[in-house]
Amino acid sequence: MEQRSVQTSKRKSNGGVRASHQPPQQIEVGYLEVKVETDADSVARSVYNTGSSVFGTYDERTGTITLDVTVPLRVQQESLMHELLHAIIKQTGLQWEEEKEETVIRTLSPFILMMLRDNPDFVAWLSK
Numbered sequence: 756m757e758q759r760s761v762q763t764s765k766r767k768s769n770g771g772v773r774a775s776h777q778p779p780q781q782i783e784v785g786y787l788e789v790k791v792e793t794d795a796d797s798v799a800r801s802v803y804n805t806g807s808s809v810f811g812t813y814d815e816r817t818g819t820i821t822l823d824v825t826v827p828l829r830v831q832q833e834s835l836m837h838e839l840l841h842a843i844i845k846q847t848g849l850q851w852e853e854e855k856e857e858t859v860i861r862t863l864s865p866f867i868l869m870m871l872r873d874n875p876d877f878v879a880w881l882s883k
């Protein structure tokens with residue numbers, strides 16, 4: 756509930772509901788500034804290529820996450836967290852097989868997201 760009031764105040768400061776739903780355009784991940792682009796068509800092409808249902812991609816070469824923002828906000832948030840975890844793992848140098856990396860990320864991502872979402876005081880404390 757506290758989180759809702761925080762979001763409401765953010766909406767006001769951003770000048771509108773739509774603006775607050777846009778993901779950040781850049782996120783610091785370790786030594787990288789990961790760019791976040793929103794292109795549903797690009798993600799859709801990647802979905803077509805992989806044959807699985809994903810709503811985001813991470814391009815390690817360019818340090819760019821591409822997010823499909825035509826899906827519900829909660830799905831976007833989960834997808835962005837998922838892709839950020841890929842960006843983190845690539846930086847660690849862990850040489851996991853793709854399937855193992857996917858399993859670890861799919862397992863951890865929703866819990867990390869829920870923990871951050873359910874504990875706004877913790878998130879505020881972390882950023883001090």
Ligand SMILES: [Zn+2]
Pocket residue numbers: 837841857860
């Ligand atoms: Zn993935």
